Amino acid sequence: MARAIRAIFLGLAALASLVWIGGYLYINRLACAFGNISPCRIRMPWRLTGDDMVLLVILPAAIVLIFLFLAWLSHRRIKTGGGDGSE
Numbered sequence: 001m002a003r004a005i006r007a008i009f010l011g012l013a014a015l016a017s018l019v020w021i022g023g024y025l026y027i028n029r030l031a032c033a034f035g036n037i038s039p040c041r042i043r044m045p046w047r048l049t050g051d052d053m054v055l056l057v058i059l060p061a062a063i064v065l066i067f068l069f070l071a072w073l074s075h076r077r078i079k080t081g082g083g084d085g086s087e
Helices: 002-034 050-079
Strands: none
């Protein structure tokens, strides 16, 4: 059971990462479409400031890291013998 839970958390982390990247690109393309800058380029995440940094980088990264931490916890449970169903 713990292996299945670990796989679910790793899958959610991978899915959240893909959604994060896709959402970041989509939002930046919308900014280019509605902005008035002619050579529009996607800004790198480390060049963002303020609310943009929080909404586009820190919160999605925190969600991915939480899923990875939960997968790590379930992996520890497997290694310590808590995943054999004897609970």
